[in-house]
Amino acid sequence: MKVTEPAHPAVAELLARSRELGSDRRNTNYAGGNASAKGTDIDPASGADVELMWVKGSGGDLGTLTEAGLAVLRLDRVRALVDRYPGEDREDEMVAAFDYCLHGKGGAAPSIDTAMHGLVDAPHVDHLHPDSGIALATAVDGEELTRKVFGERVVWVPWRRPGFQLGLDIAAIKEANPHAIGCVLGGHGITAWGATSDECRQNSLDIIRTAEAYLAEHGDPEPFGPVLPGYEPLPEGERRQRAAALFPVLRGLASTDSPQLGHFTDSGEVLEFLSRAKHPDLAALGTSCPDHFLRTKVAPLVVDLPATAPLERVVERVRELHATYRQDYAAYYNRHATPDSPPMRGGDPAIVLVPGVGMFSFGRDKQTARVAGEFYVNAINVMRGAESVSTYAPIPESEKFRIEYWELEEAKLRRMPGPKPLATRIALVTGGGSGIGKAIARRLAAEGACVAVADRDEAAAAEVAEGIGGPDLAVPVGVDVTDETAIGEAMAACTLAFGGVDLVVNNAGLSVSKPLLETTAKDWDLQHDVMARGSFLVSREAARVMIEQGLGGDIVYIVSKNGVFAGPNNIAYGATKADQAHQVRLLAAELGEHGIRVNGVNPDGVVRGSGIFASGWGAQRAAVYGVPESELGAFYAKRTLLGREVLPEHVANAVFVLTCGELSHTTGLHIPIDAGVAAAFLR
Structure with a gap:
């Protein structure tokens, strides 16, 4: 440029x-x-x-x-x-x-x-x-x-x-x-x-x-006082594992008034501050510089338990502290509000500090959440400097309120553009490194979602994520959906990147087109492992996170016309897709009480840009139908009612429609994206 x-x-x-x-x-x-x-x-x-x-x-x-x-x-x-x-x-x-x-x-x-x-x-x-x-x-x-x-x-x-x-x-x-x-x-x-x-x-x-x-x-080399026994940083692996378990709970609480995205920081400054005796009192004083507390709120929520406390007790305590925080924030507002003050914007914390683990920061988008955390690190550095040579004494609470609820700040907020349809939503797309998955990841991000691009090909996932705009918008996640442990790690990576998960697209797939007598048990197992078993495992781990968050969610299966239509030389793929199609119905029936909607998309004939067709499936299907592989897309189009070729972007459009809120009362649905194949009409 x-x-x-x-x-x-x-x-x-x-x-x-x-x-x-x-x-x-x-x-x-x-x-x-x-x-x-x-x-x-x-x-x-x-x-x-x-x-x-x-x-x-x-x-x-x-x-x-x-x-x-x-x-x-x-x-x-x-x-x-x-x-x-x-x-x-x-x-x-x-x-x-x-x-x-x-x-x-x-x-x-x-x-x-x-x-x-x-x-x-x-x-x-x-x-x-x-x-x-x-x-x-x-x-x-x-x-x-x-x-x-x-x-x-x-x-x-x-x-x-x-x-x-x-x-x-x-x-x-x-x-x-x-x-x-x-x-x-x-x-x-x-x-x-x-x-x-x-x-x-x-x-x-x-x-x-x-x-x-x-x-x-x-300056005093230990301005935050002596180390608190039990509050020292946990080992990195244990620390991040605990952070991934806590984050969905914290994000759900921080979203009580309005949906939030999250950012996790376990930098040395944060961990050292939380390990010292003076951190509760200093944190309670809040930040001082107007730029700081406009983003971090008047004070953070600080978990008052040692790093070694059982996770269940930490979750219980966080819920108690959150209720108290909201009461205290409302009292702060009521102490200082005047008849012409803007309405209270929300009583949830922007910063949550967990000793031994780190800092969780929240905002209306990933960048805002990340910057809020950066500002609190600035505040820690300020406290360290002030305490090292004197006593930290931020501006009075009343002055903080005058800035936080300044009409000029309110006017700035009003000038901000309205949110996109999927703003504050976190999506994980399997098979996101190419084809349909790539198109879905790009469309969801364009509509405001943060996206974890999950793929076995980590380089391809990284390329897609970078093309979307980098880590504030998309992150690559390497995952083999046949590996149960890898799926858990992928879900944790998505959670640590953005705070949880709200929208999962089960798109990872492959296909081998063979007649029944040539189909091996290995062919059968491979396709069922990737699509039927893989979708089940991904959905199960996603549901765990969504239930912890308490924010509802969407699970979308990219199934196929072949899930309801019986075609030749397709036993393993067709049976696997039928399995996925019924998973949609089963999970819709089970997860509805948690506000989690489960729907499917049934594409057909997606040749251009499709990873499956490029990997050999196109040549196999072209041989079955007796047409050159280069003309397979046109062949599929001619047999449809609309006479149109289906592209990855058309499948992505359907995923967006299912998840943007316009079909908020729809679950258990399969949407055909096949340009009209009468034999595959749902009955």
Whole structure:
């Protein structure tokens, strides 16, 4: 893809600086902070020079910032807003006023930090959220520490919610401290400035690296206290096995108010934090930086049992703690809500911490869940830094509420596009590396599902997953469906990747076309092992997860016209497909009480793109019907009522229709995708 070079040199410098700073997570978290540059350009309407500011817009990420992610404003109008400012009680009104300062088409929507950049008298400004800087900003004696670490080069700014007044505060502090290179914002982060883009970058890094060095040199090596016996990390294999068993339960609870996807983290920072004596008290204090708690909620749910506690007891305790968490969150909302506050968004935790195992984070999509976990790791690092040289003291609960239920944040949520039909659903597709399975995996992902592409050919599965978009959307899972242990491992891999499973497609298959007298017991066993036995095992393991989640689910069998139609030279394949067809009915009858729907799709004549036909089945069937293999698809089409060839995408369409919610009251159904074969009509 061709990248257009920025038209203005100030923009080119700003983008280069932003990407350099934002790509290093020591400098700022994902989507956190912003950067700006000021310069002169020609006003196309008047032909006169006009002072402009380019600043990262709302919702963007510094590390991947492009010109399209910048808001472009006229500086004369931004500065004129100072005289129109109605005061702190009405500062939110100023956000809408920025729309009247935009230049030309304006670019991205201005963020709440626009005033900070526009009012500070410096050509280049960075506002960042480094863990080291926030550690000083959240220390109980942060102002004194800032002076001790930086002298007069960096100035302390007391906590204030981001907005126009904070911009005025920082502008006044810079003017009063002409030798300062930046400031530490209490409870929040840092801001730096410079006469050139390079000077601004250097000043930002100077503040961050100086804070890091001070914490490293003066910090207590065990800021979280001594190790709690029994809370040490479990061995990796045992840890991940327990995580896979817990995740569906946790995801079901976290989805009480709205469906969620999950992310699992067992990084060293998380496990070490949870193994120490001070972790319950520190976790209860919650995070501080607005970017952190907007994604992690005011505090996590912390399991108060040792790592060695029996799994059944942990599950029982999690359910108890979840009920308490919801009560506490509702009380938090009621303590601070005013008549004009947005409604409570939901009382479930975004972060669940399990000692010895790790962290489970949740969100409306996989990326949101993953980023929430990354932010809590940032919060752990902040707590470590603050506790190592002082005492961690985040902003007051009332201030957290003012940001979490800020009307401006609510407006940002309203601007988000609506969810796709399969959003928050986790699918596992067997035989997903080629043919029909590949088409199904791609269609489900396009409709919003996260997909585990399961196939015996791990390279093919990886290629499909990468083509879908990578690990936030799809992951490859190697599995031989004839291997009971491998199926359990595949289900665990899907669960660890996304939090559980909601939608399973039994598509793995093969076929050998032979007359009865030439069909060997090996031919019979192979086809039954892969399709009949394999589908049973996959469905059984999927049902275990779905029942633990308590969110219902879908199991779809890719059967065949041959499950109901008797054709020649097809005894093993046809009998196996009939077995699968009846599994649909049996499981629909058994699993309905759990909200799990089981349906089937009966394709026929899927030649193009089919793995089965390409592996020899096409040549065998062509020989049976006396046509060239290259014309087999056209032959099948001619014998149908519609006269149309069936493609893998048509089968994928049927799977989507069965699982998108439009047929929510349908189970035990078989949908023919055969272009009309009267002999295979269901009776």
